[in-house]
Structures are given as C-alpha cells and as structure tokens.
Amino acid sequence: MHNSEILLHVTRGALVECLHRGHIAVTDSAGRILASAGNPEVFMFARSSMKPIQALPVLETGAAAAYGFTDAEIAILAASHNGEEFHTATVSSMLDKLGLDEHCLLCGPHAPYHAPSAACLAQAGIEPSELHNNCSGKHAGMLALALHLGADTGTYMDPAHPVQQRMLETVSLLSGYPAAKIVLGTDGCGVPVFGLPLVRLAAAYARLGELSRSPEQQPGRLSAAAKRIISAIAAHPGQLAGTGRYDTRLIEVTQGRLIGKMGAEGVFAVAAPELGLGLALKIEDGAQRAIYPAVTEALVQLGWLTGPESDALSGFHKPVVRNWKGTEVGEILPVFRLRQEG
Amino acid sequence: MHNSEILLHVTRGALVECLHRGHIAVTDSAGRILASAGNPEVFMFARSSMKPIQALPVLETGAAAAYGFTDAEIAILAASHNGEEFHTATVSSMLDKLGLDEHCLLCGPHAPYHAPSAACLAQAGIEPSELHNNCSGKHAGMLALALHLGADTGTYMDPAHPVQQRMLETVSLLSGYPAAKIVLGTDGCGVPVFGLPLVRLAAAYARLGELSRSPEQQPGRLSAAAKRIISAIAAHPGQLAGTGRYDTRLIEVTQGRLIGKMGAEGVFAVAAPELGLGLALKIEDGAQRAIYPAVTEALVQLGWLTGPESDALSGFHKPVVRNWKGTEVGEILPVFRLRQEG
Numbered sequence: 001m002h003n004s005e006i007l008l009h010v011t012r013g014a015l016v017e018c019l020h021r022g023h024i025a026v027t028d029s030a031g032r033i034l035a036s037a038g039n040p041e042v043f044m045f046a047r048s049s050m051k052p053i054q055a056l057p058v059l060e061t062g063a064a065a066a067y068g069f070t071d072a073e074i075a076i077l078a079a080s081h082n083g084e085e086f087h088t089a090t091v092s093s094m095l096d097k098l099g100l101d102e103h104c105l106l107c108g109p110h111a112p113y114h115a116p117s118a119a120c121l122a123q124a125g126i127e128p129s130e131l132h133n134n135c136s137g138k139h140a141g142m143l144a145l146a147l148h149l150g151a152d153t154g155t156y157m158d159p160a161h162p163v164q165q166r167m168l169e170t171v172s173l174l175s176g177y178p179a180a181k182i183v184l185g186t187d188g189c190g191v192p193v194f195g196l197p198l199v200r201l202a203a204a205y206a207r208l209g210e211l212s213r214s215p216e217q218q219p220g221r222l223s224a225a226a227k228r229i230i231s232a233i234a235a236h237p238g239q240l241a242g243t244g245r246y247d248t249r250l251i252e253v254t255q256g257r258l259i260g261k262m263g264a265e266g267v268f269a270v271a272a273p274e275l276g277l278g279l280a281l282k283i284e285d286g287a288q289r290a291i292y293p294a295v296t297e298a299l300v301q302l303g304w305l306t307g308p309e310s311d312a313l314s315g316f317h318k319p320v321v322r323n324w325k326g327t328e329v330g331e332i333l334p335v336f337r338l339r340q341e342g
Numbered sequence: 343m344h345n346s347e348i349l350l351h352v353t354r355g356a357l358v359e360c361l362h363r364g365h366i367a368v369t370d371s372a373g374r375i376l377a378s379a380g381n382p383e384v385f386m387f388a389r390s391s392m393k394p395i396q397a398l399p400v401l402e403t404g405a406a407a408a409y410g411f412t413d414a415e416i417a418i419l420a421a422s423h424n425g426e427e428f429h430t431a432t433v434s435s436m437l438d439k440l441g442l443d444e445h446c447l448l449c450g451p452h453a454p455y456h457a458p459s460a461a462c463l464a465q466a467g468i469e470p471s472e473l474h475n476n477c478s479g480k481h482a483g484m485l486a487l488a489l490h491l492g493a494d495t496g497t498y499m500d501p502a503h504p505v506q507q508r509m510l511e512t513v514s515l516l517s518g519y520p521a522a523k524i525v526l527g528t529d530g531c532g533v534p535v536f537g538l539p540l541v542r543l544a545a546a547y548a549r550l551g552e553l554s555r556s557p558e559q560q561p562g563r564l565s566a567a568a569k570r571i572i573s574a575i576a577a578h579p580g581q582l583a584g585t586g587r588y589d590t591r592l593i594e595v596t597q598g599r600l601i602g603k604m605g606a607e608g609v610f611a612v613a614a615p616e617l618g619l620g621l622a623l624k625i626e627d628g629a630q631r632a633i634y635p636a637v638t639e640a641l642v643q644l645g646w647l648t649g650p651e652s653d654a655l656s657g658f659h660k661p662v663v664r665n666w667k668g669t670e671v672g673e674i675l676p677v678f679r680l681r682q683e684g
Contacts, residue, residue: 002361006344010607010628013527015537017387017607018628019344021363045359108666122464133666185355186671195357265352265359285627286352286360324450324475329528 004284005038005336007294012321012330020290022266022283023198024298024338028276029210031176031203035302035338040199044282045185046171047263050194051138052078052229052271053174053204057166058141059225063148067097074232075239076137080262082242083112083132090239091131094140098147105130105139106157107189114242135189137239142191157191159184164192171196173222175204188264198280201269205278209259209271230273233259246292246316253312258304260295262288268295272304279304289332292316297334346626347380347678349636354663354672362632364608364625365540366640366680370618371552373518373545377644377680382541386624387527388513389605392536393480394420394571394613395516395546399508400483401567405490409439416574417581418479422604424584425454425474432581433473436482440489447472447481448499449531456584477531479581484533499533501526506534513538515564517546530606540622543611547620551601551613572615575601588634588658595654600646602637604630610637614646621646631674634658639676 004021011017023038033040055077058064064074073094081087095101109128111118121128130136139156142163146153151162158164171194172179183195211226233240234256241247241262250260250270260270266283268291279298283290296317299305310317321330346363353359365380375382397419400406406416415436423429437443451470453460463470472478481498484505488495493504500506513536514521525537553568575582576598583589583604592602592612602612608625610633621640625632638659641647652659663672 002348004361012387012535012607013525013537015385015387015525015527017527019346019626021627043357045354045357106667108668110666119464122461123467125465183355183357185357185359186665186669188665188671190665190667190669193354195355265354284361285363285629285632287627287629290627323528323530323532324452325448325532326450327528327532329530 003039003042007037007283007334007336008290009333009335010321010330011333017330020283020285020287020294022281022290022294024279024281024294025199025202026277026279026298026302026338027199027202027206029203029207029278031199033199033341034277035340037298037336037338041197042282043183043195044198044201044267045193045195045265046201046269047187047193047265047267048080048135049201049261049263049267049269049280050171051080052208052233052259052261053171054078054138054167055141055229056170056174056222056225058145059228060222061145061148061166063144066148067094067144069094069097069144071232072236072239074228075236077141078229078233078261079137079240080134081137081239082114082117082245083128083134084114084117084242087137087239087242088131091136091140094137094144098140098143100143100153102130104143104153105133105136107133107135107139109133133189135187139189139191159192168192168194171204174207175200176207198282201280202278205269205271205280206276207278209273209278210276212273230259230271249313249316253309254305258299262291266291270295270299275304289319293318293332293334294336297336298338301338345381345384349379349625349676349678350632351675351677352663352672353675359672362625362627362629362636364623364632364636366621366623366636367541367544368619368621368640368644368680369541369544369548371545371549371620373541375541375683376619377682379640379678379680383539384624385525385537386540386543386609387535387537387607388543388611389529389535389607389609390422390477391543391603391605391609391611391622392513392546393422394575394601394603395513395550396480396509397483397571398512398516398564398567400487401570402564403487403490403508405486408490409436409486411436411439411486413574414578414581416571417578419483420571420575420603421479421582422476423479423581424456424459424587425470425476426456426459426584429581429584430473430478433478433482436479436486440482440485442485442495444472446485446495447475447478449475449477449481451475475531477529481531481533501534510534510536513546516549517542518549540624544620544622547611547613547622548618549620551615551620552618554615572601572613591655591658595651596647600641604633608633612637612641617646631661635660635674635676636678639678640680643680
C-alpha cells in the first residue's frame with residue numbers, strides 16, 4: 001500500500017490544496033502487466049468492482065435462466081445502483097420471480113444514493129428499504145443461486161455457504177489467484193469481499209472480456225455466462241449505477257466497448273473485451289472523487305477512449321470544484337503518466 | 343505537500359484497506375516547532391480553522407459590542423455549524439440586531455450538516471436557506487463589521503473590502519506571516535480563505551490562546567477580543583459545531599481547556615491557552631474521517647488530554663467502521679509518532 005504514486009492534484013485558486021495517491025494496473029488475462037502507476041501488486045479489497053465476476057455463477061449454474069431473469073435483471077446483479085425507482089422495480093421483479101420479498105435481502109437498508117430519489121422518500125415520510133440498498137441486485141442474485149442450488153436462503157451471507165463458495169471459486173478462476181490466498185473481509189452489505197493483488201483484479205476483468213468473445217458459447221459454459229453479463233450491462237448501463245453516474249456514462253459513451261465498475265474505498269476496474277485487457281485502480285485514501293479523473297486519464301493515455309468519448313466524459317476527467325453558490329474555485333487534475341511495461 | 347507521513351490506517355478485517363497521510367505542527371506563539379509529523383512547513387489553506395482568528399476584528403473594533411452580541415452569538419462567529427434550530431435562531435437574532443435579513447448573507451444555502459435537521463426540513467418541504475449554511479455566523483459577523491466600519495454590506499466578500507482587509511491583517515498579525523505572502527483562495531461560502539505554512543496556523547492558535555490570558559484586558563485591545571472569543575466558545579461549544587461533532591465534544595470534555603476548530607479538506611487547529619501552544623493538522627487527501635483520529639492521537643501523545651478525557655473521545659480516536667447493518671467490519675487507527683523538536 002505504501003509505494004503509491006501521486007495521481008491527482010486538487011487545486012483551489014493558485015494552490016494545490018490536496019493530493020490523491022494510488023495504484024493502477026493494466027494487464028492481459030494472464031496478469032501480465034502492460035502499464036502501471038504506483039504499485040500494481042498492491043494487495044487490496046476489490047469491493048463492488050468484483051460484482052460482474054460474482055454474477056457469473058448465477059448465470060453459469062442456470063439459476064438466472066430458471067427464474068427467467070431479463071437482461072435488465074442480469075445487469076443489476078453487478079450493480080452498485082442509485083436506488084432510483086427503476087432500480088427498485090427491477091429488484092422487486094426478481095424477488096417476485098423467486099417467490100420471496102425484500103425482507104429476504106440481508107443487505108440492510110440505506111437511503112438511495114440518488115439525491116432526488118432520497119429526497120422524494122424523505123418528503124413522503126417513507127423509510128428506505130433493502131431494495132434501495134445499492135447492492136440489492138447482487139443480493140437478489142445470491143438468493144436465486146441459493147434456491148437453485150437447493151441451499152438455505154437465510155444464511156447466504158456466510159462465507160461457508162455454497163453461494164459464497166461458488167463466488168470465491170469464480171473470483172479465483174477469473175483472477176488466476178489461488179482461493180486459499182484470497183483474504184475475505186466483510187462488505188458494507190454484509191457479504192464477503194475479496195482481497196487480492198490489484199494486478200489480479202485487472203486480470204479478472206481482462207479474462208471476463210476475453211471469455212465474452214470466446215467462440216464456444218454453449219449453455220452452462222463460463223464463456224456463455226461472461227457473454228451474457230457483458231451484453232446485459234452494455235444493453236442496460238443505467239442498471240449498473242444510474243443517473244449521472246460515471247460507470248453508466250462510460251458504458252453509454254463507448255457504446256459498451258468498455259465495461260467499468262466502481263467499488264467502495266477508491267476502487268475501479270475496466271474490461272476492454274475487444275483488446276482482451278483489463279485495468280484496475282486503487283486510490284490509497286479511498287476517496288471517491290479521485291476515482292473518475294484517474295480512470296479517465298488512464299483510459300485516455302492508453303488510447304482506449306477516442307477524442308469525442310473523452311470529451312463526453314470531460315466533467316468526470318477534470319472536474320471543477322465549486323462553492324455553495326456554484327462559483328468555480330478549483331479543479332481536480334490528473335498529474336500521472338502510466339509506465340509502459342513488458 | 344509531498345513530504346507527508348502516514349498518519350492512519352483504515353482496516354477491514356485483516357487488511358489495511360486505506361491510508362491517510364498528513365502533516366502536524368505543534369508550536370509556540372512565535373512559530374517555534376516543538377513537535378511535528380510529516381512536513382510542518384507545508385503550505386496549505388487554513389479554511390474554516392481560521393474562523394476564531396477572523397472573529398477578532400468583529401470584537402476588537404467594537405462591532406460586536408455596538409450590536410449587543412451575546413456570548414452565544416460571538417461563539418457562532420467562529421462556527422462551521424450544523425444548521426440545527428438553535429444555530430439558525432442564533433444567526434437570525436444577530437441579523438435582527440443588524441436590521442438585516444438572511445438574504446444579506448452571501449454564503450449561499452445548503453442543507454444542514456445535522457442529518458436529522460436536514461430530514462426535518464425535507465419532510466416539511468422547506469428549502470434550506472442561507473441561515474443553514476455552516477458559515478452563516480461568520481457572514482453575520484462580516485455584515486456587523488461592514489456596518490460598524492460604515493462600509494458597503496453588498497460587497498463584503500470582495501478581498502479588497504475593508505472587512506476582508508481587516509481579517510487579512512489579523513490573520514497576518516496572529517500567525518506572524520506577512521500579509522503579502524498569504525495566498526488567497528475562495529472558500530465554499532464565497533469569502534477569501536488564507537493560504538500559509540501549517541506552522542503559522544499553529545502559531546496563530548498559540549498566539550490566540552496567549553492573548554486570551556494576557557493581563558491587559560482593556561476594551562478595544564486585541565487581548566480583550568481574544569479573551570472574549572475564547573470564553574464565548576468555551577461557554578457555548580455547541581454553537582461552534584453542534585450535536586455529535588468533534589469540535590464541540592473536545593471543548594466540552596476539556597471544559598474549555600482546549601479550543602479546537604476543523605476546516606474543510608482535512609484541516610484542524612487547537613489552542614492550548616494555559617500552555618501558550620497551538621497545534622495544526624492537514625490531512626493530505628482532505629478526508630474528514632481522518633481528522634479526528636489524528637488530532638486526538640496527537641493530543642494524547644502531547645499529554646494535552648487526560649486519560650478520562652481521551653476515554654470520553656474514544657469514539658473519535660479509533661472509530662469503528664460499520665456496515666449498513668451496523669456490524670463492525672474495521673476501524674481507523676492512528677499509526678504515527680510525533681517527532682519532538684527544539
């Protein structure tokens with residue numbers, strides 16, 4: 001964690017008021033490092049960036065097909081969503097198909113990330129429910145997998161539960177990192193999160209993209225599952241995050257050519273399926289404001305974004321810092337150069 | 343900014359998930375460094391930590407006396423308050439005494455920092471006003487000073503305005519740093535903020551405390567103004583911040599023996615008037631969650647807090663990280679040792 005590199009300056013007037021340090025790894029599916037910043041081997045929790053990988057067993061086992069999940073419902077398996085009405089409706093529909101209700105989601109409630117949606121609830125005097133939890137789609141998928149495996153639905157958060165064991169195996173398989181060496185922690189939503197070297201998160205994304213373009217697309221195969229999750233997210237980028245969010249915009253702007261997913265405490269990962277490559281980022285201090293400028297800059301330096309695409313993301317790339325009246329008082333500026341390796 | 347030191351670990355399960363780096367300076371009123379971490383000379387914006395110093399001209403000129411400000415109203419001059427009802431009532435009363443209304447405050451509105459107060463407003467469908475802005479007390483003081491100086495009340499945010507010029511002179515005097523070398527930026531509330539070396543912010547707090555204990559307490563003297571702002575804050579710590587806030591608790595727990603004030607982007611400063619010393623802190627990445635553990639640890643290492651006092655602040659010192667359901671998943675841990683100098 002210590003050999004980080006300064007990625008961003010936060011300016012105010014003529015001064016640099018804050019710095020954000022971090023680590024970036026760009027790899028192929030074998031984990032070969034092509035470009036980096038800081039320490040690409042830094043050991044970190046992937047947090048919600050692992051969700052697209054965790055969606056694979058729900059598809060591969062046939063659980064999603066058995067319950068007739070639509071593409072929008074498959075996309076939200078991988079989401080840290082805004083809790084907008086279209087998100088809660090999607091998860092409600094999944095629970096209906098499972099014959100369960102929101103109290104079966106063990107993620108706990110929190111107010112929608114989407115401020116207008118949170119304000120609407122508050123004005124109506126409605127308490128946020130588990131459906132509004134940004135992880136509710138993932139939890140609905142875990143319930144589907146538990147039912148499909150004939151496992152208990154009341155203990156699916158336990159690391160020893162068949163659902164969590166399947167997810168750990170899939171994370172190990174995609175990342176190429178031994179399951180026994182993956183360090184488990186507890187997420188904000190209660191389920192295990194996966195600790196592994198940053199370079200292995202990049203490799204998992206590279207592998208996910210590679211699998212999705214594999215010619216063998218037989219039902220029940222991992223490649224078919226990868227193809228389905230990538231295509232579902234590309235078709236429904238709003239389900240992955242929501243209005244105004246970077247993850248959604250990155251996919252919209254690139255028309256699904258890049259699939260990126262944030263994680264709490266300064267994590268982001270990107271799959272570039274056409275290139276067979278992945279990128280993973282960790283902001284050392286965990287600041288969310290630092291993620292999007294750093295990722296966008298890295299994507300520009302790698303040539304993964306066209307000029308018009310990076311223009312469309314400019315508000316995320318070099319965001320202006322404004323005061324309460326909306327006057328510009330500073331900006332967040334990427335200051336790193338990726339090291340080309342290999 | 344670059345020679346920072348790792349001050350805190352943020353853990354999750356068995357891993358360090360994030361780091362926060364920063365700088366600490368502990369000085370006497372001449373700016374002599376007694377203890378430090380990172381680079382005590384780092385150039386930084388003091389942000390709202392300068393408010394107790396900025397309150398001095400409102401007192402020294404006689405403006406506060408002319409408008410009959412109470413101790414609670416004087417305390418809120420220095421506040422980044424929660425926007426609770428008792429805060430907005432205090433600022434309303436000040437504006438009444440000035441014959442002005444909230445639209446004369448040029449700070450812009452924002453929702454109360456205090457979540458239950460913000461929820462109350464939202465439920466009632468009431469838009470937050472300028473009174474709820476955490477800086478509204480400072481702005482009311484600026485209006486009082488403008489009126490008392492016979493200056494325009496519509497342009498008091500302009501760096502060339504007599505109000506801002508007085509504040510700059512006072513910051514320079516207390517910090518011992520030349521006004522011409524102080525770098526101005528724009529605060530979240532629109533007025534100038536003061537850029538200077540961290541060690542000079544510590545010296546300003548040491549000087550403020552020293553002045554407040556000076557035997558010469560003649561009206562109109564800086565020492566009388568310092569005594570009044572310190573005693574007003576000590577008597578009304580809730581005005582400085584509010585329910586659940588560290589600044590308020592630090593003063594309550596030490597019965598006013600220490601006066602501390604946060605600033606945006608990871609700033610804190612403490613006056614220890616009995617010792618004639620000051621402490622200033624800058625978290626490199628600006629994270630608010632890093633301020634209170636680092637300050638409390640520094641105060642413990644310096645022996646400025648007794649055992650029972652640090653026990654009373656333990657929730658701020660080594661805070662537990664919880665998930666949405668309230669389960670403990672990690673903690674924030676100070677990991678630095680202050681260097682003793684001089």
